[in-house]
Amino acid sequence: MSSTWVNAQKKPNVVIIYTDDQATLDVNVLGAKDLVSPHMDKLLLSGTTFTQFYASPVCSPSRASLLTGKNPQRAGVPGNAGQDLSRKSGLPPSEYNMAEMFKENGYSTYLIGKWHLGYQPEMRPNQQGFDYSFGHLVGCIDNYSHFYYWGGDTNFVGGPNRHDLYRNNEEVFLDGQYFPDLMVQEAKQVIEKKSEKPFFIFFAMNTPHYPYQGYAKWIKYYREKGVVSPRDLYAAFLTTQDEKIGELIALLEENDLREDTIIIFQSDNGHSTETRAYHGGGYTGPYRGAKQCLFEGGIRVPASISWPGKIPANQFRDQMSVNVDWMPTLIELCGFVTDTSDMDGQSLMPIIKNKMATSNHEEGYCWEFIRSGVPTWVARKGKWKLYANPYDTSRRDYTYPEKFVLFDLENDPGESTNLYDKKPKVVAELKTLYKTWKNKQ
DSSP states (O other): OOHHHHHHSOOOEEEEEEESSOOTTOSGGGTOTTOOOHHHHHHHHTSEEESSEEOOSSHHHHHHHHHHSSOHHHHTOSSOOOSSTTOOOBOOTTSOOHHHHHHHTTOEEEEEEEOOSBOSGGGSGGGTTOSEEEEESSSOOOTTTOEEOOOOTTSTTOOOOEEOOEETTEEOOOTTOOHHHHHHHHHHHHHTTOOSSOEEEEEEOOOSSSSOOOOHHHHHHHHHTTOOTTHHHHHHHHHHHHHHHHHHHHHHHHTTOGGGEEEEEEESSOOOOSGGGTTOOOOOTTOOOOTTSOSHHHHBOOEEEEOTTTSOSSEEEOSOEEGGGHHHHHHHHHTOOOOOTTOSOOOSHHHHHOTTOOOTTTTOEEEEEEETTEEEEEEEETTEEEEESOOOTTSTTOOOSOSEEEEETTTOTTOOOOOTTTOHHHHHHHHHHHHHHHHTO
């Protein structure tokens, strides 16, 4: 599709549905056959789904990459953003982001849901290109009281329990109202405006991130099906999420906007195995790992893009892709002239149009994540993945004796056979790849 065609007509609306701690395969059509997810199934099948799509191992770096088209280190968010005013970390205001891009191109811009890209006043959504924002600033909240309960004297995010619900920098109190419902209500107001200006909605869901607070009817459903803990609670929250996604898309359809709207769907990272998440609940199939590590289950996420009549439907692509690719993709689809030369991503349109196209990252891609003060990193090229200082959050009681592990993902997607000692040339190439990448950060 040419930019000329886009410019000749009203630019498309864009909605990014960004879920929180949704596991690699946790959509029914992706393999989670115990899961009731009709709306996510329909959304994925209405467009092109990526089956080898990557993000970051935790929330803030993933969001920074999405919004800047850069890897987290270059975007200035290598780890989770600060959760109170004493912590300065977050998305630097100097970074050009997606909301600013859409605003420059005549869009109304909305953040609905979770921010988690900085608590400092200058880092908040209204100071970073969003005309309107509603939601919570920190990593998670109770869905009814809208309090952040997970601080403590020894917790690295610290601090007392506190209320965290804001509309345009003003604290709002909506006691007892279910946060996923509030998100849909906010989106309804945007969609029903029927403005002449196109809109960009970053619909950043806090589901299925703990606390697992799905509808009681779904908890009952899964338990009656014999689904055991913690999968029952996690699945109930995911199916509740599915209902909210269905309601959001129904609003577009009822207002005759679905065919004029690009929808991107993605999870920010893998599922949680933290104590607060009952040590799991997500489904990764053959993939090991979870949130907070660089095994596949931590960084390989469900992802798709849909635009009826413009993006091919019922398509699956297995080329390695990364969330830094979304911003260049939207630039192409919306016909913007934004410079992408400083971004780490490339448009996914060649892959969407041609299932035989090569990956945008044929030359390799690297991740780095500091865990308990120790840098862990991955260098990936083709089927080969080198992981330094490995740690598996799906096996928290296990300590790897090896400093490096090398996997052939094509033949060993479960990362079970370490080929480090058998492939010295591959190891040398990947170490060089990482060193070169590190020097550019």
